[in-house]
Amino acid sequence: MTTTPAVQAIDETTAQRGRPPLNVVYEWITTVDHKKIGLMYIVYALIFLVVAGFEAILIRIQLAVPNNHFVSPQVFNQLFTMHGTTMVFFMGMPLLFGIGNYLIPIMIGARDMAFPRLNAFSFWISAFAGLLLYFSYLGGSGLYAAGSAPDVGWFAYAPLTAKVFSPGHSTDYWNLSIFLSGVGSIGTALNIVSTILCMRCKGMKMNRLPLLAWLYLVMSGLVFVTISPLTAAQIMLAIDRYLGAHFFDTQAGGSAVLWFHFFWIFGHPEVYVLVLPAFAFVNEIVPVFSRKAIFGYPAMVAASVGIGFISTTVWAHHMFTVGLGPAGNTFFVFSTMVISVPTGIKIFNWLATMWGGRIVFATPMIFCIGFLFQFLVAGLTGIMLGAAPFDWQLGNSYFVVAHFHYVLVGAIVMAVFAAFYYWYPKVTGRMMSETLGKWHFWLFVIGFHLTFDFMHIPGLLGMPRRIYTYEASRGWGTLNLIVGIGALFQAAGVLCLVYNMVRSYYQGEEAGNDPWDAWTLEWATSSPPPSYNFAVEPTVTSARPLWDLKHPEDPDSEYE
Amino acid sequence: MSLFDLCSAAHLDRDRVGVNPTSRGLPCIGADLVAGMVFAPSSTSIFAPAATPARSIFGLSMLVLSVTLAIFLIVGGLLLYVLIRYRQRPEDGNREPPQIYGSNQIELSWTVIPILIVVMLFLTTTRVVLETEAIPKPTSAMDVTVIGHQFWWEYRYPKLGVVTANELHVPISDPAKPTPTYLTMSSADVSHSFWVPRLAGKMDVIPNRVNIMWIDPQETGLFLGQCAQYCGTQHAKMLLRVYVQSSQDFAAWIEQQKRPAQQEFTGNPAAAEGQAVFMHNACINCHTIAGTVATGRFGPDLTHLASRDTIASGPIQNTPENLRKWIDDPSSMKPGSLMPAMHLNNHDLEVITAYLTQLH
Numbered sequence: 001m002t003t004t005p006a007v008q009a010i011d012e013t014t015a016q017r018g019r020p021p022l023n024v025v026y027e028w029i030t031t032v033d034h035k036k037i038g039l040m041y042i043v044y045a046l047i048f049l050v051v052a053g054f055e056a057i058l059i060r061i062q063l064a065v066p067n068n069h070f071v072s073p074q075v076f077n078q079l080f081t082m083h084g085t086t087m088v089f090f091m092g093m094p095l096l097f098g099i100g101n102y103l104i105p106i107m108i109g110a111r112d113m114a115f116p117r118l119n120a121f122s123f124w125i126s127a128f129a130g131l132l133l134y135f136s137y138l139g140g141s142g143l144y145a146a147g148s149a150p151d152v153g154w155f156a157y158a159p160l161t162a163k164v165f166s167p168g169h170s171t172d173y174w175n176l177s178i179f180l181s182g183v184g185s186i187g188t189a190l191n192i193v194s195t196i197l198c199m200r201c202k203g204m205k206m207n208r209l210p211l212l213a214w215l216y217l218v219m220s221g222l223v224f225v226t227i228s229p230l231t232a233a234q235i236m237l238a239i240d241r242y243l244g245a246h247f248f249d250t251q252a253g254g255s256a257v258l259w260f261h262f263f264w265i266f267g268h269p270e271v272y273v274l275v276l277p278a279f280a281f282v283n284e285i286v287p288v289f290s291r292k293a294i295f296g297y298p299a300m301v302a303a304s305v306g307i308g309f310i311s312t313t314v315w316a317h318h319m320f321t322v323g324l325g326p327a328g329n330t331f332f333v334f335s336t337m338v339i340s341v342p343t344g345i346k347i348f349n350w351l352a353t354m355w356g357g358r359i360v361f362a363t364p365m366i367f368c369i370g371f372l373f374q375f376l377v378a379g380l381t382g383i384m385l386g387a388a389p390f391d392w393q394l395g396n397s398y399f400v401v402a403h404f405h406y407v408l409v410g411a412i413v414m415a416v417f418a419a420f421y422y423w424y425p426k427v428t429g430r431m432m433s434e435t436l437g438k439w440h441f442w443l444f445v446i447g448f449h450l451t452f453d454f455m456h457i458p459g460l461l462g463m464p465r466r467i468y469t470y471e472a473s474r475g476w477g478t479l480n481l482i483v484g485i486g487a488l489f490q491a492a493g494v495l496c497l498v499y500n501m502v503r504s505y506y507q508g509e510e511a512g513n514d515p516w517d518a519w520t521l522e523w524a525t526s527s528p529p530p531s532y533n534f535a536v537e538p539t540v541t542s543a544r545p546l547w548d549l550k551h552p553e554d555p556d557s558e559y560e
Numbered sequence: 561m562s563l564f565d566l567c568s569a570a571h572l573d574r575d576r577v578g579v580n581p582t583s584r585g586l587p588c589i590g591a592d593l594v595a596g597m598v599f600a601p602s603s604t605s606i607f608a609p610a611a612t613p614a615r616s617i618f619g620l621s622m623l624v625l626s627v628t629l630a631i632f633l634i635v636g637g638l639l640l641y642v643l644i645r646y647r648q649r650p651e652d653g654n655r656e657p658p659q660i661y662g663s664n665q666i667e668l669s670w671t672v673i674p675i676l677i678v679v680m681l682f683l684t685t686t687r688v689v690l691e692t693e694a695i696p697k698p699t700s701a702m703d704v705t706v707i708g709h710q711f712w713w714e715y716r717y718p719k720l721g722v723v724t725a726n727e728l729h730v731p732i733s734d735p736a737k738p739t740p741t742y743l744t745m746s747s748a749d750v751s752h753s754f755w756v757p758r759l760a761g762k763m764d765v766i767p768n769r770v771n772i773m774w775i776d777p778q779e780t781g782l783f784l785g786q787c788a789q790y791c792g793t794q795h796a797k798m799l800l801r802v803y804v805q806s807s808q809d810f811a812a813w814i815e816q817q818k819r820p821a822q823q824e825f826t827g828n829p830a831a832a833e834g835q836a837v838f839m840h841n842a843c844i845n846c847h848t849i850a851g852t853v854a855t856g857r858f859g860p861d862l863t864h865l866a867s868r869d870t871i872a873s874g875p876i877q878n879t880p881e882n883l884r885k886w887i888d889d890p891s892s893m894k895p896g897s898l899m900p901a902m903h904l905n906n907h908d909l910e911v912i913t914a915y916l917t918q919l920h
Contacts, residue, residue, distance in 0.1 A: 073793050073794060159749075159767060165710075250766075250769075253768065255769075256769070293659050296662035296666075297662065299667045321761070322771075323772075329689050330686045337682055344670065351635075351638055358646065358657050360648050361647065361648070369639075376639075381628075383624065384621070387621075389685065389689060389761060390685075391761075392760070393617055460605065461606075466796075471875065556659075
C-alpha cells in the first residue's frame with residue numbers, strides 16, 4: 001500500500017509575506033530551487049521562441065513570392081542561421097531541460113535535483129550563451145562593418161567558417177555561444193542523470209520509474225555523447241580561426257568533411273535529445289486521458305534505450321551526398337532504417353494504450369493526438385530520406401526542411417503544448433481555459449498543415465533550401481505563398497496560448513492538487529508545490545502510486 | 561496530404577516523359593485537380609527523369625512511397641478507429657476501463673513485422689546505390705571537370721581542350737550505345753552541390769576532395785538545376801544549366817569552343833577599342849580570353865561569352881543591355897557577387913560591351 005504525504009508540515013508563510021519587489025528579483029536570480037530554475041528555463045526558451053518564430057515569419061514573407069526584395073540576401077542568410085541556431089540551442093533544449101527540471105524531482109519523490117548549485121550555474125551559462133549570440137547583432141563584424149549576425153547556416157559547414165570566407169567576428173559569436181550553451185547542457189544532463197539514479201524516493205525501483213524520467217535519463221545520456229564532439233569541434237574551429245591550425249582549412253590541406261562528421265555526430269542524436277522528452281510527455285498524458293495504464297512499460301523502456309544507442313550510429317545519413325562511397329552509404333541506410341523499429345514500437349504501444357480505454361478529449365490529449373498523427377508522417381518521410389538514392393534527390397531540398405519541421409514542430413512542439421496544458425495547473429494552481437485551448441489547437445494544426453504539408457512539394461520540384469529568392473519560371477511561387485499563409489495561422493494559435501496562460505494565471509478555475517485524476521507523484525503534492533515538494537518522503541509500491549491510493553481494491557502493485 | 565501530392569506529381573510527369581509503367585498502378589484520386597491548382601509544370605521535378613541515375617531513383621522512390629503510404633493508411637486508420645471507437649461517451653460514467661499492462665506476443669509481432677519491411681527496403685535501396693555508384697566506367701564516356709566557385713561553375717573538358725563556364729554542354733546518350741558524361745568535381749573555395757534533378761541526384765562539390773558522378777541524358781534539351789549546398793551570400797543565384805545536344809550538334813559546339821577568341825575587329829572600331837580597354841584593365845586578372853593576355857582564373861572564362869544564353873551563372877539573360885549593366889555594377893544585379901564594380905566611364909562601358917558581345 002502506498003503512502004503519500006497528505007500534510008504540508010513546513011510553514012513557509014512568514015518567509016513569503018510582504019517582500020519588496022527587488023527582493024523577489026534577487027530571490028529568483030540567486031535561487032537554487034529546481035522549480036524556479038525550471039520556470040526560468042521555460043520563460044527564457046519562450047522568449048527565444050518568439051524571437052526565432054518572428055525570424056521564421058520574415059523568412060516566409062521573403063519567400064512568399066518569386067524575386068522578392070523584402071530583405072537582402074545577407075539579411076536572409078542571417079535570418080535562417082539565427083532561426084535554426086536559436087530554435088535548437090536556445091529554444092528547444094532549454095525548454096525541455098526546464099520542464100524536466102521542474103518535473104523530475106517531484107515525479108520521483110525528491111526534494112530537489114542532486115546538485116542544485118550546478119543546476120543554477122547551467123541555467124545561467126546557457127542564458128548567457130543565448131544573449132551572446134544575439135549580441136552579435138550589435139557587435140558582430142567588429143572592424144569590418146557595424147554589426148552583423150552569423151550567416152553561415154546553423155550547421156556552419158567548413159570551410160565557409162574559415163577566416164578567409166567569414167572575416168569579422170560574426171562566426172566567432174556563433175562559435176562561442178554554441179560552446180557555452182554546450183557547457184550548460186552537459187551540466188544539466190549530469191544533474192538529471194544523478195538525480196534519477198540517486199534521489200528516488202523509497203520503493204521507486206527503476207522498473208517503477210515514471211516513463212518521463214526514463215526518457216530524460218536516456219536523453220541526458222545522449223547529451224553527453226553528442227555535445228562533447230560538438231564542443232570539441234567548436235574549439236578546433238576557434239583554433240583554426242585564431243591560432244593558425246588547419247583542421248577544417250581546406251586551402252592548407254584540412255578537411256571540410258571532418259567538420260561534417262563532427263557536426264552530424266552531434267546533429268543527429270540531437271534530434272533524439274529533443275524528441276525523447278516529447279515522447280516523455282506523451283507517455284504521461286496519453287494513459288491519463290485514456291484512463292489506462294501505459295501498454296508495455298518494459299517495451300517502452302527498451303525501445304527508448306534502443307533509440308538512444310542506435311541514434312549514435314546514423315549520423316552520416318546527413319552526408320549521403322558527400323560521396324562516402326557505396327559501403328559507407330549502405331551502412332548508414334541500414335542503421336537509419338533500423339531506428340524506425342523501436343520508434344514504431346512506441347507508436348504501437350501508444351495506440352494499444354488508447355485501445356480499450358475511455359478517451360477524454362481534453363486539450364492536453366488532443367495535442368497528443370496531433371503529435372501521434374504528425375510524428376507518424378514525419379517518421380515515414382524519414383524512411384524516404386533514409387533510402388540513400390532518394391536522398392540524393394531530396395537532401396538539402398525543401399523536402400528535408402518540411403520533414404524535420406514535421407518532427408520539430410509537428411511532434412515536439414505539439415507535445416510541449418500538451419505538456420503546458422497538462423502541467424500548468426500543477427505549476428500555477430489554476431486551470432487553463434479549455435475553449436481557448438481548442439482554438440489554439442485548431443488554429444495551430446491548420447496552420448501547421450498548410451505550412452509543412454505544402455513545403456514538401458517545392459522540394460520534389462527541385463527547390464533547394466537556404467535560397468533567398470527564386471525565379472517565377474520554376475513554378476514554386478503558389479506553394480511558397482500557401483506555406484507563408486500557414487505560418488500566420490500558427491502565429492495566431494500561439495497568441496491564443498500566450499493569452500490563455502496569462503489570463504488563466506489570474507482568472508483560471510482553482511485546480512486543486514489533482515485536476516486530471518492522474519497517477520504519478522507530482523499530483524500528490526499541492527498546486528503549486530511548496531519549495532520542499534513533499535513534507536514527508538513518499539513511499540511507492542508500483543509505477544502508479546496514486547492509482548494504488550485511489551483503488552485500494554485493485555492496486556498495480558499486485559501485478560508486478 | 562504530402563503523400564497524396566506525391567501521387568499527383570508522378571501523374572504530371574508521366575504526361576511529360578511518356579509512359580512510365582512504375583507510376584501507373586498508384587491511386588491518384590483527384591490528383592489532376594490538385595495538380596491543376598497547385599502545380600505549374602516544373603523543369604526541375606525529380607519525377608521527370610531523363611537519365612539513368614534519375615530514373616533508377618524514380619523507380620526506388622515509387623516503391624518507398626507505396627510502402628510508406630500503406631503504413632500510413634494502416635496506422636493512421638487504426639489511430640482514427642481507436643479515437644472513434646474508444647472515445648468517452650456520456651453513458652460510460654466514471655468507471656475506469658479494464659487495466660491492461662501489456663503483452664509480449666503483441667510486442668513481438670510489431671517488432672518483427674517492421675524488421676522485415678526494413679530488410680526489404682534496405683536490400684532494394686542497396687541495389688540502387690550499387691547500380692549508381694559501383695558500376696565500371698565505359699570507355700565511351702566523356703570526362704568533364706566541374707569546379708565550384710562562389711557563385712558560379714567552371715567546366716573543363718580536359719580531353720577536348722575546352723574551358724567554359726556556367727552552361728554545361730553534353731552529348732545525348734543512346735541506351736544501346738551509351739556515351740555517358742563523367743563529372744569529376746571539386747571546389748575552389750567552399751562546399752557546393754551539383755543538382756540537376758531530371759538527370760541525377762545531387763553530389764557535393766567539396767574543396768580538397770574529388771567526387772565523381774555520371775549522367776547519360778536520353779533526350780536533348782535544356783536541363784535546369786542549382787547549387788544545393790549553402791555556399792555564401794549568393795547561393796540562391798548559382799544556377800545550373802545543362803544543354804543536352806545530339807552528337808552532331810555537340811561536336812559542332814566543341815569545334816567552335818576550341819577556337820581562340822576573335823582578336824581582329826575590322827569594321828567594328830568600338831569592339832577593337834573595347835578589347836584594348838579590357839586588356840588594360842584589371843579584368844585580365846580574373847578572366848581568361850584564350851589567345852590574349854587575359855589569363856586570370858578567378859572568374860569565368862570569357863573566350864566565347866557571346867555564345868552563352870545567360871550571364872552571372874544563370875539568372876540573367878545575356879543581352880548587351882544586361883551585360884553593360886552587369887559590368888557597371890555586378891552587385892546591383894547579384895548582390896554579394898565577388899566581381900567588383902570597376903567604376904568605368906560610360907564610354908569604356910560601351911566599348912567593352914561591344915567587345916564582349918563579339919566573342920562568339
